[in-house]
Amino acid sequence: MNNLFHRIAMRVSNIAGSPLTFISAFLIIVLWASTGSLFNFSDTWQLVINTSTTIVTFLMVFLIQNTQNRDSKAIHLKLDELLRGVKGARTGMVDVEELSDEDLEKLHEEFRGMHEKYAKELQRRGKKIGS
Numbered sequence: 001m002n003n004l005f006h007r008i009a010m011r012v013s014n015i016a017g018s019p020l021t022f023i024s025a026f027l028i029i030v031l032w033a034s035t036g037s038l039f040n041f042s043d044t045w046q047l048v049i050n051t052s053t054t055i056v057t058f059l060m061v062f063l064i065q066n067t068q069n070r071d072s073k074a075i076h077l078k079l080d081e082l083l084r085g086v087k088g089a090r091t092g093m094v095d096v097e098e099l100s101d102e103d104l105e106k107l108h109e110e111f112r113g114m115h116e117k118y119a120k121e122l123q124r125r126g127k128k129i130g131s
Contacts, residue, residue: 005066006066006070009063009066009067010067012063013063013064013067016060016063029049032045032048032049076097080094
């Protein structure tokens with residue numbers, strides 16, 4: 001079942017993200033809007049587009065979430081492999097996404113401090129070279 005859903009989700013995701021799909025959706029909206037006067041801009045006329053867009057949006061939320069989850073997992077695995085392969089890298093960073101919000105914020109501050117330190121060092125070196 002998961003494999004079937006994955007295949008369907010990937011196919012629909014590729015189709016939904018294509019320029020042709022965007023143009024088609026745009027043309028549907030233009031067609032719908034242009035028929036408004038034929039239907040006297042009735043409640044039923046409005047209900048057709050409202051219901052259609054709600055259904056599509058509802059289904060796309062799940063599709064987007066599935067695609068995002070898969071992409072995120074793949075990126076994490078690739079980064080984990082890089083951490084494993086780089087000498088001196090902190091392999092404890094492999095499961096950093098599992099940390100609490102407070103621990104993530106502490107780590108963020110640590111890296112912000114490193115960034116400031118190295119930015120100042122690079123700036124200092126740049127002045128020496130440019131002098």
